Amino acid sequence: xxxxxxxxxxxxxxITGIGDDAAVLSSTADTQLLISTDTLVVNRHFRIEDKxxxxxxxSLAVSISDLAAMGATPRWATLNLTLPSIDQNxxxxxxxxxxxxxxxxxxxxxxxxxxxxxxxxTVTLIGECQPQHIKRRSDAQAGDLIVVSGQLGSAAYxxxxxxxxxxxxxxxxRPQPRLDIAQHITTFAHAVIDVSDGLVADLQHICxxxxxxxxxxxxxxxxxxxxxxxPQGLHYALSGGDDYELCFTCKxxxxxxxxxxxxxxxxxxxxxQVHIQNQGKPMTIQRSGFxxxxx
Numbered sequence: 001x002x003x004x005x006x007x008x009x010x011x012x013x014x015i016t017g018i019g020d021d022a023a024v025l026s027s028t029a030d031t032q033l034l035i036s037t038d039t040l041v042v043n044r045h046f047r048i049e050d051k052x053x054x055x056x057x058x059s060l061a062v063s064i065s066d067l068a069a070m071g072a073t074p075r076w077a078t079l080n081l082t083l084p085s086i087d088q089n090x091x092x093x094x095x096x097x098x099x100x101x102x103x104x105x106x107x108x109x110x111x112x113x114x115x116x117x118x119x120x121x122t123v124t125l126i127g128e129c130q131p132q133h134i135k136r137r138s139d140a141q142a143g144d145l146i147v148v149s150g151q152l153g154s155a156a157y158x159x160x161x162x163x164x165x166x167x168x169x170x171x172x173x174r175p176q177p178r179l180d181i182a183q184h185i186t187t188f189a190h191a192v193i194d195v196s197d198g199l200v201a202d203l204q205h206i207c208x209x210x211x212x213x214x215x216x217x218x219x220x221x222x223x224x225x226x227x228x229x230x231p232q233g234l235h236y237a238l239s240g241g242d243d244y245e246l247c248f249t250c251k252x253x254x255x256x257x258x259x260x261x262x263x264x265x266x267x268x269x270x271x272x273q274v275h276i277q278n279q280g281k282p283m284t285i286q287r288s289g290f291x292x293x294x295x
Contacts, residue, residue, distance in 0.1 A: 004079070007099055010108050013075060017110045025076055025110065031128040036066040042119040052090045054173040055121070056097030062196065063125040064105060064177035065244040069194040071135040071186050072127030073179075074105055079112035080122040097174075105179070133186045135248070140191035140210035144249035144268040149181045149261055152199055153227045156240020165226050175244040184259045185248060192248040198239040200285065202247055204274050213271040218278045222263040238276065238285055 010017050016024035027033060040059050042048055060077065067074045079098070083091070102109055107125075154171035158164040164172075182192070191206045200216070207214055218234050227233045249268055250258075258264075269275075276283040 004095055004099075004109065004112075007095065008102065008109050010110075011106070014108050014110055017108065025126070027075075027128055030130060032131050032134065034067060034070050034072040034127045034129060034134070035124065036063050036070075036127075037122065037124040038063045038066070039120060039122040048119070050173065051097075052093035053097035053100075056094035056099075057101050057174050058097075059121040059123055060098055060101045060107075060125075061175045061177050062244065063123045064101070064107075064179065065175070065194040065196065067125055067127040068177050068179045068182040069135065069192045069246060070127070070129065071133045071182055071192070072129040074107050074125050074127045076108045076110045076126040077102070078124045079109060080124075081112070081114045082117045082120045083114065084116065084119055105177075135182075135186075135189060135192040137191050137193055137206045137209035140206050140212050140249040140268050141251075142212055142268055142270040143252070144190055145252055145255060145264050146203065146214060146216065146247065146249055146266040146268060147258060147262050147264050148195065148199070148222065148245055148247050149178050149259070150243070150245040151222045151224050151227075152195065152243050152245065153221075153233060153236030153238075153240050154224050155242035155244075156236040157224075157227045157230065157233070159240075159242070160236075165224070168224060168226060172242065175242070177244060178246045181246050181259055181262065185246075185250070185257075188254040188257055189248040189250050192246060195243040195245045195247050196241060198241040199243070199247065200238050200274060200276070201241070206247070206249070207268075207272065207274055210268075211272065213269040213273045213275070214266055215269060215275045215277060216266040218276060218283060220263060220265045222265075234278070234283075235285060 013026050046055050064074050154168045158168040158172040193202045195202050221237045
């Protein structure tokens with residue numbers, strides 16, 4: 001961690017950073033702290049042949065995306081890095097990608113650990129938010145619109161197609177957490193989640209937490225042209241995962257407030273099931289999204 005410490009600087013919220021047994025942080029009296037942690041494991045969440053800078057960037061991006069879904073501003077991070085051996089070039093490139101996103105979002109890296117073992121990365125991110133603006137999965141209401149930001153299926157398509165367009169490859173390797181959308185919808189969005197496991201799987205999380213159901217219209221899904229033209233394009237969008245866009249619900253009367261980069265794809269119902277409609281006909285999919293445990 002000492003090498004990383006030399007590359008970062010702190011704002012006034014950090015009283016004690018890297019170098020002691022624990023970080024000491026200062027927060028404001030009118031905000032609450034939110035904590036998220038994510039672990040990425042080689043050959044599970046990224047490939048060994050992926051660029052180290054991309055791995056560093058993405059390992060922080062996925063945690064920022066979690067806080068964006070909660071309506072929080074990321075402030076402080078810790079990094080636990082397990083390496084099979086010391087490869088200085090790999091480590092330097094990893095740090096380049098990680099620090100790029102730290103600086104982009106003014107996040108303080110305040111601690112962590114390094115050890116030897118199979119390659120894995122664990123990032124813990126702490127953010128803050130005013131209590132009235134915190135977003136939860138449990139606040140969807142029957143009659144709400146279902147909205148997504150950006151485009152869906154891009155990362156899943158790029159993972160399977162080496163000839164994917166550059167913007168699709170960027171979605172896979174360098175996802176941009178949608179803090180911009182989160183800040184825009186804070187006053188009117190109900191339930192919010194980031195699309196990491198897959199649209200259907202993550203929408204099911206909202207429905208289960210809110211005790212509601214949903215209807216998705218596939219013809220309304222926002223897809224990149226290359227994804228749209230592929231026979232499995234809808235499946236990439238519905239269950240591919242790794243999008244790190246936001247899916248949220250809001251009242252129909254608030255539709256005019258939606259940012260330009262948002263699309264209404266369906267609505268919330270009172271029943272406890274998620275239905276997929278393709279051109280007005282029921283559609284089934286083999287899996288709803290990423291499986292965290294499988295053989």
